[in-house]
Amino acid sequence: MAELKLPLAQEVVETHNRVHRDAVAEDYQALGRKLARRATDIDAIGRKVADFSVAIPSWGAGVGGTRFSRFPIPGEPTNVHEKIADCAVVQQLCRITPLVSTHFPWDRIDDPAALREEAAGLGLGFDAVNSNTFEDQSGQPFSYRYGSLSATDSAVREQAIAHNIDCIRIGEKLGSKALTVWVGDGTNFPGQQSQRASLDRYIESAKTIYAALPADWRMLIEHKLYEPAFYSTVISDWGTNIMVAKELGIQAQCLVDLGHHAPNVNIEQIVARLARFGKLGGFHFNDSKYGDDDLDAGAINPHQLFLVFNELVEAEAADPKAFRPAYMIDESHNITDPIESLLASAEAIVAAFARALLVDRSALAEAQAKDDVMAAFRILRQAYDTDVSSILAMARLTAGGAADPISAYRQSGWRSLKAKERKPSKLGSGIV
Ligand code: PSV
Ligand code: MN
Numbered sequence: 001m002a003e004l005k006l007p008l009a010q011e012v013v014e015t016h017n018r019v020h021r022d023a024v025a026e027d028y029q030a031l032g033r034k035l036a037r038r039a040t041d042i043d044a045i046g047r048k049v050a051d052f053s054v055a056i057p058s059w060g061a062g063v064g065g066t067r068f069s070r071f072p073i074p075g076e077p078t079n080v081h082e083k084i085a086d087c088a089v090v091q092q093l094c095r096i097t098p099l100v101s102t103h104f105p106w107d108r109i110d111d112p113a114a115l116r117e118e119a120a121g122l123g124l125g126f127d128a129v130n131s132n133t134f135e136d137q138s139g140q141p142f143s144y145r146y147g148s149l150s151a152t153d154s155a156v157r158e159q160a161i162a163h164n165i166d167c168i169r170i171g172e173k174l175g176s177k178a179l180t181v182w183v184g185d186g187t188n189f190p191g192q193q194s195q196r197a198s199l200d201r202y203i204e205s206a207k208t209i210y211a212a213l214p215a216d217w218r219m220l221i222e223h224k225l226y227e228p229a230f231y232s233t234v235i236s237d238w239g240t241n242i243m244v245a246k247e248l249g250i251q252a253q254c255l256v257d258l259g260h261h262a263p264n265v266n267i268e269q270i271v272a273r274l275a276r277f278g279k280l281g282g283f284h285f286n287d288s289k290y291g292d293d294d295l296d297a298g299a300i301n302p303h304q305l306f307l308v309f310n311e312l313v314e315a316e317a318a319d320p321k322a323f324r325p326a327y328m329i330d331e332s333h334n335i336t337d338p339i340e341s342l343l344a345s346a347e348a349i350v351a352a353f354a355r356a357l358l359v360d361r362s363a364l365a366e367a368q369a370k371d372d373v374m375a376a377f378r379i380l381r382q383a384y385d386t387d388v389s390s391i392l393a394m395a396r397l398t399a400g401g402a403a404d405p406i407s408a409y410r411q412s413g414w415r416s417l418k419a420k421e422r423k424p425s426k427l428g429s430g431i432v
Contacts, residue, residue: 002117002118002120002121003121004120004121004122004123005121005122006088006092006122006123007085007088007089007092007122007414008089008092008093008412008414009412010400012408012411012412013092013093013400013401013402013408015411016402016403016404016407016408016411017397017402017403017408019403020393020403020404021397021403024390024393024394024397024403025394027389027390027393028042028390028391028393028394030390031386031387031388031390031391035358035386038360040358040360042391045354045357045358045388045391046391046394046395046398048353048354048357049350049353049354049357049391049392049395050095050395050398050399052096052350052353053096053097053098053099053327054096054097054285054327054328054329054346054349054350055097055099055100055101055127055128055326055327055328055329056087056090056091056097056099056100056101056328056329056342056346057100057101057103057130057328057329057330057331058080058083058084058087058100058101058102058103058106058107059083059103059106060329060330060331060332060333060338060341060342061077061082061083061084061086061087061338061339061342062076062077062083062333062338062425063076063333063334063338063425064294064331064332064333064334064338065332065334065428066332066334069428070334070427070428071334071335072424072425072426072427073337073415074415074416074419074424075414075415075416075417075418075419075420075421075422076338076418076422076425077418077422077425078422078423078425079108080102080107080108080109080115081115081118082418082422083100083107084100084115084118084119084122084124085122086338086339087100087122087124087342088119088122088123088124089339089409089412089414090339090342090343090346091122091123091124092123092400092401093343093396093401093402093405093408093409094343094346094347094396094401094402094405095395095396095399095400095401096346096350096395097329097342097346098123098124098125099124099125099126099127100119100124100125100126100127101126101127101128101129101130101180101328102126102129102130102170102171102174102176103129103130103132104129104130104131104132104163104166104167104170105132105137106132109170112170112173112174113173115174116173116174116175125175126171126174126175126176127176127178127326127328128171128176128177128178128179128180128220128282128326128328129167129168129170129171129174129176129178129179129180130167130179130180130182131163131164131167131179131180131181132163133148133149133160133163133164133183133184134148134182134183134184134228135184140159141155141159142155142156142159143156144156144160144184147183147185147186147193147198147234148160148183148184148185149161149164149181149183149185149201149202149205149206149209149234150183150185150193150198150199150201150202150205150234151185151201152193152198152201157201157204157205160183160205161205161208161209164179164181164209164212165209165212167179168209168212168213168214168217171217172214176217177216177217177218178217178218178219178220178281178282178326179209179213179217179218179219179220180220180222180255180282181206181209181219181220181221181222182222182224182235182255182257183202183234183235184227184228184229184233185198185202185229185233185234185235186226186228186229186230186231186232186233186234186236187229187231187232188229188230188231189231190231192231195232198234199234199240199244202234202235202244203244203247203248206219206221206244206248206252207248210248210249210251210252213251217251218251218252218253218281218326219248219251219252219253220253220254220255220281220282220326221235221241221244221245221252221253221254221255221281222235222241222255222257222260222284223235223236223237223238223240223241223254223255223257223260224236224257224260224292225237225260225261225262226291227291227292237261238254238256238270238273238274241254241255242254242273242274242277242279245279245281246277246279252281253278253279253280253281253282254274254279254280254281255281255282255283255284255326256270256271256274256280256282256283256284257283257284257286257292257330258283258284258285258286258287258288258297258304258305258308259284259286259287259288259291259292259293259294259330260284260292263290263291267304267308268304268307268308268310268311269311271308271311271312271315272311272314272315275311275312275315275318275319275323276315278319278322280315280323280325281325281326282325282326282327282328283308283325283326283327283328284328284329284330285297285305285327285328285329285330285331285345285349286329286330286331286345287299287300287301287305288300294330294331294332295331296331296333296336296341296344296345296348297329297331297345297348297349298344298345298348298349298351298352299344299348302348302351302352303384305348305349305352306352306355306356306383306384307380308352309352309353309355309356310356310359310380310383312325312353312356313353313356313357313359314361317361327349329342329345329346329349331345337415339409339414339415340406340409343405343406343409344406347392347405350392351388351389351392354388354391354392355383355384355386355388356383358382358383358386358388359379359380359383360379360382360383363375363379364376364379364380367379
């Protein structure tokens with residue numbers, strides 16, 4: 001067992017907490033009294049909040065960019081070790097992000113077992129591994145220009161399959177239990193590929209990857225409507241996704257990224273559908289105004305996030321044994337310090353979860369049974385309107401985290417310290 005050595009001096013967190021502790025307790029008690037009037041036990045909600053966990057993507061620790069530009073900041077991480085250290089800062093302060101999701105070959109890992117030890121020493125473990133066949137690497141024999149798992153050229157498909165199997169093997173050494181597959185495959189022109197044959201090729205490739213999964217692993221398939229292919233994508237929507245997952249077998253499930261849908265699509269309904277068929281495998285949280293904007297979760301539409309969690313909480317209640325979606329933040333932090341964005345996003349996500357827990361499910365079922373539309377709506381709205389911040393802060397304080405994570409982070413001076421130690425990162429462009 002690696003000795004635990006958290007990145008920030010715990011004294012910094014304690015000094016910060018001393019200032020806030022009494023106010024948090026006061027707010028928590030006031031909310032507790034309010035919830036008691038609704039026959040809700042605040043401590044029971046607090047325990048569920050304390051158990052909540054959402055993974056951080058290793059790439060989310062770095063400063064992202066658009067295809068136009070990237071604006072680096074001094075002290076940003078430049079390799080997987082530095083990314084892990086920044087993820088550990090996030091976890092130390094918020095205590096609900098104990099797992100990191102890796103992405104290959106973005107994360108160059110010489111010794112996965114050693115990295116697992118290193119992460120454990122920082123209080124972290126590893127979540128799903130993500131394969132990358134949406135861009136070429138230097139020295140790679142075949143190009144993904146025209147696709148990867150669905151490419152017309154069988155040599156390209158074999159290369160993409162082999163990469164996914166490599167990811168599984170690295171993931172086994174890291175302690176991961178899932179492979180997330182997102183491909184950029186698709187077309188830019190009508191007629192470019194047969195829509196039917198390209199899906200056939202994808203399924204055939206996916207079957208070979210599926211066959212290489214360890215028995216206790218899952219394969220999470222991520223759909224996306226458009227981008228980088230703009231006319232059609234091979235795994236375009238949840239319908240295609242669930243059909244493929246069903247064809248592959250029980251270990252294959254669907255992954256919903258909030259930014260991967262047509263505008264105005266009812267994502268919470270998709271969640272309910274996938275859960276109903278036992279195929280809801282995971283979530284990539286982010287927010288958007290126009291498309292796959294990769295903005296911070298809850299920044300634009302916190303109400304949608306609440307409605308998604310409302311479905312998730314209902315799905316768990318309906319089938320607690322089968323319900324175990326892998327939650328991850330998937331964002332591109334272009335103009336903020338990534339640690340601050342990850343802290344703000346984790347907070348928005350767990351706040352949506354806490355609000356969804358406050359929905360009076362039996363009253364809702366009763367209102368629905370009576371077709372009392374306004375009563376049903378008001379039950380949801382009452383939960384959404386509740387300020388749950390003291391529940392979240394209390395859970396953090398109890399777990400050793402910070403009352404106000406972003407303020408504590410700023411007080412720690414972590415980034416300016418790292419600016420002196422880490423080498424400058426490169427200018428350039430690229431989504432992440
Ligand atoms: C694709 O847009 C995506 O959502 C996939 O999850 C990728 O792995 C991730 O973003 C990073 O580009
Ligand atoms: Mn994603």
